[in-house]
Amino acid sequence: MLGLHLYRHFNLESIVAKRTSALREAYSQLRTMASELSRSEERERRRLAADLHDSISQSLSVSMMELAAMDDVKGVDQIKDHTRTIRERLNEAFQATQNLTFDLCPPELYQVGLEPTIRELAIRTQKQHGIEIAFDDDGQPKPMSDDTRYFLFRATRELLLNVVKHAHATAVRVRVKKENASIQIPVSDDGVGFVPTGEYVYASEHGSFGLFSIRERSNQLGGSLTVESEPGQGTQVTVSVPLVEREDGGKGS
Secondary structure (H helix, E strand, O other): OHHHHHHHHHHHHHHHHHHHHHHHHHHHHHHHHHHHHHHHHHHHHHHHHHHHHHHHHHHHHHHHHHHHHHHHOOOHHHHHHHHHHHHHHHHHHHHHHHHHHHHHOOOHHHHOOHHHHHHHHHHHHHHHHOOEEEEEEOOOOOOOOHHHHHHHHHHHHHHHHHHHHHHOOOEEEEEEEEEOOEEEEEEEEOOOOOOOOOOOHHHHHOOOOOHHHHHHHHHHOOOEEEEEEOOOOOEEEEEEEEOOOOOOOOOOO
């Protein structure tokens, strides 16, 4: 009986120790995620402030000065010069506003759907960073909530930025496909690759949104994030989340 009692005692201690360790690890992960999200929000605020100042504010400021200068001109040619400069600056401000809107939450995401918006994202990223990006869509209907649609757009954007910043890749492929009752978005590149760690700290250490945060949000939606990579062999990161049935029972998007 004593032996059985001791066995139960030590077994209980072992269970408590394991659960305590698991709780500590979970708490540490939550703190890491909260810290990373806070840093990500701060970086986003700084980027938006810089974009507003460097593009929109500057363009509007020059336009106002050109308008003020027109008070002292009399010749038609001078007026035309000023109006031409104003049009150019206002067009720059308009383009900057469109770019900021697309980065934050593109209206196209809800007007035409996820796939066309990601295609546009690939085109914009290719033009901006000079990296070849191929886009494929299987054409299958993929019904999802607005929250899921927005998350997948943001996740794809961050994965492409990770490639641009860290992978030293020359080619990238983005696919959107339906697998059973889920939507999957694999983003693969021919870059330097890396050794994936348990918490996917690779991206977080370099100041991006972080694979860890994308994985946590995927899990919250009932999905997953998988990373396949080897040094010198490129990387493929796949985001997967469940699709939803339409209210009428159909499968349309």
